[in-house]
Amino acid sequence: MNFKNTIRTTLALAALCSITVVGLVSAEDTDKALLERAKSLFKPLPDTSRVDDYPHSAARAELGKALFFETRVSTDGRMSCAACHNPTYHGADSLSLSVGLHGKKLPRNAPTVFNTSLLVAQHYGGNRMTVEEQAMKALLSPLAYGNKDYPEAEAKLKSLGYTKKFEEAFPNEKEPVTAENWAAAIGSFERTLLTPAPFDKYLKGDQRAISKEAKIGLDKFMSVGCAGCHNGTTVGGQSFQKFGLTEDYWLATGSKEQEILKGRDKGKWHDTQKPEDMFIFKVPQLRNVAMTPPYFHDGSVAKLDDAVRVMARLQLGKQLSDEDVKHIVAFLQTLSGDVPAQFAKAPALPVAPYSN
Numbered sequence: 001m002n003f004k005n006t007i008r009t010t011l012a013l014a015a016l017c018s019i020t021v022v023g024l025v026s027a028e029d030t031d032k033a034l035l036e037r038a039k040s041l042f043k044p045l046p047d048t049s050r051v052d053d054y055p056h057s058a059a060r061a062e063l064g065k066a067l068f069f070e071t072r073v074s075t076d077g078r079m080s081c082a083a084c085h086n087p088t089y090h091g092a093d094s095l096s097l098s099v100g101l102h103g104k105k106l107p108r109n110a111p112t113v114f115n116t117s118l119l120v121a122q123h124y125g126g127n128r129m130t131v132e133e134q135a136m137k138a139l140l141s142p143l144a145y146g147n148k149d150y151p152e153a154e155a156k157l158k159s160l161g162y163t164k165k166f167e168e169a170f171p172n173e174k175e176p177v178t179a180e181n182w183a184a185a186i187g188s189f190e191r192t193l194l195t196p197a198p199f200d201k202y203l204k205g206d207q208r209a210i211s212k213e214a215k216i217g218l219d220k221f222m223s224v225g226c227a228g229c230h231n232g233t234t235v236g237g238q239s240f241q242k243f244g245l246t247e248d249y250w251l252a253t254g255s256k257e258q259e260i261l262k263g264r265d266k267g268k269w270h271d272t273q274k275p276e277d278m279f280i281f282k283v284p285q286l287r288n289v290a291m292t293p294p295y296f297h298d299g300s301v302a303k304l305d306d307a308v309r310v311m312a313r314l315q316l317g318k319q320l321s322d323e324d325v326k327h328i329v330a331f332l333q334t335l336s337g338d339v340p341a342q343f344a345k346a347p348a349l350p351v352a353p354y355s356n
Contacts, residue, residue, distance in 0.1 A: 195337025
């Protein structure tokens with residue numbers, strides 16, 4: 001009898017140990033499975049976003065930084081790229097609607113300039129394909145620099161003492177001070193503004209790079225459907241989508257200020273006039289999203305947790321619990337990287353040559 005009891009006890013302990021081991025293996029497998037799911041939808045930031053069409057050099061990036069902060073090329077002497085993309089606000093400006101030339105309020109919110117060179121297009125309507133095209137067309141935009149033509153802008157650059165810097169950045173060119181080279185230089189600088197974050201370390205295999213709460217949020221982000229649009233290297237920014245699949249977006253966002261300025265924003269339609277582009281917007285990237293409120297094209301939502309609720313409601317037709325929102329926000333916070341060192345400090349600008 002004692003022998004039988006001993007056998008039963010031994011078998012019971014063995015079974016308990018087996019259950020414990022299986023439990024441990026399952027937890028480990030679950031963590032690995034989550035990482036593999038994430039790797040199938042997201043990719044770490046690359047080391048560079050340079051492209052063959054716009055060769056990079058240190059001299060070009062240095063010139064581009066100066067031009068990025070240069071206000072004297074604008075017709076009011078106040079506007080620059082940095083006016084809407086400020087180091088203090090993680091490459092954005094913290095305003096619902098940015099302020100442009102002559103203090104005029106712009107029709108849309110300014111997104112961060114960080115990682116933007118990796119996006120499918122520029123602007124919410126995608127009417128600029130590259131950062132270089134955006135920089136060049138801004139010279140003539142009545143909302144940005146306001147020059148009547150490119151020769152006017154080029155003459156300003158020469159008068160401000162930029163000729164030598166252009167010659168160094170674009171050697172062997174007969175006329176280096178051109179609008180095209182302005183754009184290439186600014187693009188060269190902007191292509192250095194990548195912000196690797198804890199989530200990149202996680203995607204490369206470091207399981208400790210993000211918290212347990214963030215992992216729960218990542219799982220929810222994928223399972224709920226957020227990653228259907230917000231995926232890839234920049235966690236969004238690679239496609240266009242109607243804003244408001246389940247109902248009109250302004251009912252959920254409370255968009256008011258933008259409507260007062262120019263009427264309800266119809267997205268890509270304003271550029272194409274095509275009915276199928278009505279309320280189509282570029283899907284925003286979510287990198288650094290926790291650092292760049294307010295949210296959406298009109299800056300109508302101030303808090304990230306509210307923005308998460310709005311997106312679930314408008315795009316997925318779902319009501320998230322407070323717990324779900326808390327975890328998703330914890331995940332989104334892992335997408336925040338440091339302000340690039342080369343962007344954090346404004347450059348010394350050329351001194352305009354004295355003339356009588």
